[in-house]
Amino acid sequence: MNREFRYAVEHSLVVPCGAAIALVWANWSAESYFRFANALAFAVNDVGMAMFFAVMMQEVLEATMVGGALHTWRRAMLPIVAAIGGTIGAIGAYEAVVLSGDERLLAAGWPIVCAIDGGLMYLVVQFLLGKGDARPFVALMVIVSNAIGLIVIGLHQQSANVQWAGPLLIGSGLIVSIALKRLRVRTIWLHVVISGAFMWWGFWWSGLHPALALVPIVPFLPRAPRGLTFFVDSSPHDSSRHLEHVFRIPEQIILLLFALVNGGAVVHAVERGAWAVPAGAFIGRPIGTLVAVGIAVWLGLRLPARLGRRELVVIACAASCSFTFGLFFTTAVFPLGPVLTEAKVGALSTLAGVLLAIAAAWLFAVGRFSSGILRPPRASPKRQGRFRGRPVYRE
Amino acid sequence: MKRVGALLLLLVAGGWAAGAPDLTLPNRATSLKFAAIGDNGTGEVPEYDVGRQMMAYHGRFPFELVIMLGDNLYGRQEARDFVAKFEEPYRPLLNAGVQFYAALGNHDNPSQETYPPFHMGGARYYTYSKRNVRFFALDSNLLDAKQRAWIESALRQSQDDWKICYFHHPLYSDGKTHGSQVDLRVVLEPLFVKYGVNVVFSGHDHVYERLKPQKGITYFVSGAGGQLRKGDVRRSDLTAAQFDQDCSFMLIEVSGDDLFFQAISRTGTTVDSGVVHRRTTS
Numbered sequence: 001m002n003r004e005f006r007y008a009v010e011h012s013l014v015v016p017c018g019a020a021i022a023l024v025w026a027n028w029s030a031e032s033y034f035r036f037a038n039a040l041a042f043a044v045n046d047v048g049m050a051m052f053f054a055v056m057m058q059e060v061l062e063a064t065m066v067g068g069a070l071h072t073w074r075r076a077m078l079p080i081v082a083a084i085g086g087t088i089g090a091i092g093a094y095e096a097v098v099l100s101g102d103e104r105l106l107a108a109g110w111p112i113v114c115a116i117d118g119g120l121m122y123l124v125v126q127f128l129l130g131k132g133d134a135r136p137f138v139a140l141m142v143i144v145s146n147a148i149g150l151i152v153i154g155l156h157q158q159s160a161n162v163q164w165a166g167p168l169l170i171g172s173g174l175i176v177s178i179a180l181k182r183l184r185v186r187t188i189w190l191h192v193v194i195s196g197a198f199m200w201w202g203f204w205w206s207g208l209h210p211a212l213a214l215v216p217i218v219p220f221l222p223r224a225p226r227g228l229t230f231f232v233d234s235s236p237h238d239s240s241r242h243l244e245h246v247f248r249i250p251e252q253i254i255l256l257l258f259a260l261v262n263g264g265a266v267v268h269a270v271e272r273g274a275w276a277v278p279a280g281a282f283i284g285r286p287i288g289t290l291v292a293v294g295i296a297v298w299l300g301l302r303l304p305a306r307l308g309r310r311e312l313v314v315i316a317c318a319a320s321c322s323f324t325f326g327l328f329f330t331t332a333v334f335p336l337g338p339v340l341t342e343a344k345v346g347a348l349s350t351l352a353g354v355l356l357a358i359a360a361a362w363l364f365a366v367g368r369f370s371s372g373i374l375r376p377p378r379a380s381p382k383r384q385g386r387f388r389g390r391p392v393y394r395e
Numbered sequence: 396m397k398r399v400g401a402l403l404l405l406l407v408a409g410g411w412a413a414g415a416p417d418l419t420l421p422n423r424a425t426s427l428k429f430a431a432i433g434d435n436g437t438g439e440v441p442e443y444d445v446g447r448q449m450m451a452y453h454g455r456f457p458f459e460l461v462i463m464l465g466d467n468l469y470g471r472q473e474a475r476d477f478v479a480k481f482e483e484p485y486r487p488l489l490n491a492g493v494q495f496y497a498a499l500g501n502h503d504n505p506s507q508e509t510y511p512p513f514h515m516g517g518a519r520y521y522t523y524s525k526r527n528v529r530f531f532a533l534d535s536n537l538l539d540a541k542q543r544a545w546i547e548s549a550l551r552q553s554q555d556d557w558k559i560c561y562f563h564h565p566l567y568s569d570g571k572t573h574g575s576q577v578d579l580r581v582v583l584e585p586l587f588v589k590y591g592v593n594v595v596f597s598g599h600d601h602v603y604e605r606l607k608p609q610k611g612i613t614y615f616v617s618g619a620g621g622q623l624r625k626g627d628v629r630r631s632d633l634t635a636a637q638f639d640q641d642c643s644f645m646l647i648e649v650s651g652d653d654l655f656f657q658a659i660s661r662t663g664t665t666v667d668s669g670v671v672h673r674r675t676t677s
Contacts, residue, residue, distance in 0.1 A: 031581060337535055338564050339536050
């Protein structure tokens with residue numbers, strides 16, 4: 001991997017760069033862009049993205065292992081509450097904007113605002129608050145929130161080819177996957193090609209979103225031991241028996257193509273859908289997150305150490321970036337047409353959530369802005385007490 | 396006395412001539428006659444004015460159907476709104492037996508599919524034929540794989556002389572607010588070309604526009620049936636005719652291999668007219 005590519009991957013720049021290219025291309029030469037996007041849309045969105053979601057599933061799976069962010073319910077409960085609250089808030093704000101007008105078709109787009117761009121949010125939080133206890137909190141929020149959207153979208157897929165053989169193929173795919181595991185087949189690609197093919201057709205013919213086809217077989221894939229989660233563990237996962245390693249380059253290529261195919265929209269007028277998505281992200285999600293956490297803390301749940309109210313505001317604002325997942329959810333919920341374009345513009349605009357989080361950090365003087373000027377966050381501040389506003393640091 | 400009588404006669408004749416619809420269409424006995432309106436369902440004065448003008452023309456040009464190009468109802472869409480925003484403005488036409496065939500726009504509630512006067516038969520997209528003309532009403536809001544497969548199949552099966560498609564969002568438009576829907580164009584236009592669609596009607600931009608034929612297909616934008624965006628259209632290389640100063644509607648007559656059209660403003664002025672000759676497909 002060359003330096004530029006590694007830099008783009010490490011800083012979650014692949015999708016924003018791809019989307020920026022797509023946006024310029026669509027508004028400069030719309031016909032050639034849409035020919036390109038239309039030709040690749042199915043291959044990228046319904047086939048290639050299966051790799052991306054397999055890697056995501058792997059992260060979730062590892063989060064449930066000992067030491068993972070989801071390992072104990074007590075540790076997981078507050079971020080789960082935050083994710084659910086944020087999602088409810090986002091949906092509420094989205095629907096409020098949609099129902100205040102008469103474009104009722106947009107009302108079906110509420111799963112879009114369930115999305116949080118995990119990579120982007122993680123980077124923003126790390127940049128602003130440092131490598132502290134915020135990261136597992138963020139990881140859980142991302143996983144839970146996107147899982148809600150993915151479940152809805154998985155069931156929402158309207159396949160024109162629903163056939164009775166679909167569930168049979170899914171069952172066959174799972175059996176093949178279990179058999180390969182029992183036979184100790186250690187080549188991940190063999191699992192993916194054989195049982196993945198069964199699963200993909202099974203999902204397609206069952207009316208489920210085929211991009212999620214590899215998710216059920218992830219637990220049966222060979223896996224080298226590793227620690228914690230992608231969001232917490234900073235060590236590279238370079239085992240050839242680790243999905244993240246095996247898919248590293250293909251996944252990034254798919255993400256780039258995904259951004260190119262879905263990031264383009266001809267922007268004429270900013271329609272209601274383009275407002276509703278950011279309203280859900282920038283207003284509904286932060287408010288929902290903070291209200292839910294406030295209630296949970298009042299009921300007795302504890303904030304993680306070194307995480308105060310003001311850090312929480314920054315995290316809630318950073319969660320408003322739905323970008324990559326938002327784009328995927330948008331293309332999964334709405335078929336081709338102006339409604340899709342409206343929602344897509346809205347999902348793209350949530351990139352501004354980065355600025356919202358930075359503004360919140362500056363306003364509340366936390367992390368890098370804790371002394372009023374931009375500086376690296378404290379290395380390992382220690383906090384005493386529970387949820388008393390600004391964290392108390394021991395020098 | 397004779398002079399006064401002559402003057403009165405002149406005034407009456409002049410008055411009649413001024414109020415009489417200015418028809419440029421051949422108005423043949425055996426032709427298919429229909430009208431087109433788009434973006435009409437406001438329930439406000441301009442929509443009623445256009446409805447009255449349509450009725451005035453119906454007296455001379457008895458069109459049997461009206462194609463609705465979407466945004467059939469704006470705002471609230473309860474039962475009383477269907478009365479105020481559709482039934483009342485077009486009451487005389489409905490009473491005269493004129494049938495309306497609607498396509499859905501972005502402001503339309505999908506429940507309009509089941510509203511009997513819109514003749515949608517409970518479907519978002521549908522087809523019907525009148526004499527030698529087959530109409531295809533599409534839902535351009537959500538062009539899913541199912542609808543794409545349907546339109547291809549319906550176009551392939553059609554043996555009619557004329558194939559006319561209509562839907563809300565224009566594939567070509569010089570409207571400043573919305574303009575061309577290129578993402579839809581790259582999917583629909585190849586099908587239209589392949590299966591010999593002759594004419595396409597759309598709305599969405601609240602102006603009237605006729606585009607120069609694109610790949611043999613003539614495109615009309617008629618989205619000012621009740622809403623108007625004055626001065627919202629720019630001229631381009633594609634422009635054949637434009638009108639953005641008042642609300643408007645269209646009258647169309649299909650006779651043999653010719654389709655005659657006339658675009659008329661809310662005040663009854665003809666703003667565009669002409670003929671499209673049927674192209675033959677292999």
